[in-house]
């Protein structure tokens with residue numbers, strides 16, 4: 001979720017300004033306390049040996065066991081110490097592998113720290129390319145500088161890679177052209193847990209990054225593929241939002257499919273982005289899905305761009 005980062009950066013600048021120019025030591029102390037609070041990590045047990053970590057940025061998945069720690073995504077760089085501390089409470093083993101579900105900074109910001117600690121970073125081929133070259137998320141006019149070497153994935157894959165760790169078989173599979181062009185979904189096949197990355201925003205309108213090769217149809221197809229492979233007992237770790245299940249993913253898939261059809265119909269008729277946004281094609285969904293970080297009007301524009 002890139003807006004979080006923008007807000008965090010802005011907040012830090014405000015804090016600096018206050019501390020340097022406003023002489024308000026007391027205010028700075030209380031702001032520092034707020035900042036400390038902000039990087040608290042919430043550890044949620046998913047099943048035995050698998051956890052979801054919430055902090056700032058995308059949800060982290062962690063598998064612990066006799067073979068070491070397997071980690072999925074790593075939020076922002078300033079979160080790294082808090083994330084390390086939270087994982088250390090779950091296991092005294094090293095972090096052996098770190099998967100990036102896609103290249104966005106709220107999922108890869110800790111790569112440099114964890115890479116230097118010795119974690120082998122694994123991602124789809126396009127994630128490495130985008131981190132290596134840097135990129136721009138057009139929807140938010142947000143530029144990301146090329147990543148340092150230690151932050152780059154050292155193992156990449158085109159379609160899939162399988163890990164055999166902690167008594168489970170972990171299938172990491174690419175979903176083409178969905179949230180971005182480098183998305184991965186991770187199936188813990190024995191534990192019946194799935195980490196979907198930003199293919200799934202649980203409970204609110206998802207960001208789809210057309211400027212990074214994403215497409216609405218790909219998100220819908222990706223969600224449908226996951227739905228076809230899970231059952232009512234599957235636990236789903238979404239990229240953002242609370243721990244989830246098949247019934248909730250079905251509702252998300254149905255909402256996305258309907259909105260896609262409505263916006264596509266208008267776009268196919270030749271309506272401009274502005275006209276489609278003004279038509280408010282998501283009005284009946286907004287109360288339930290529009291309370292996240294993307295306001296309905298902004299989201300309809302993102303869908304329009306990603307068709």
Ligand SMILES: [Zn+2]
Pocket residue numbers: 001102104107179198
């Ligand atoms: Zn993302």
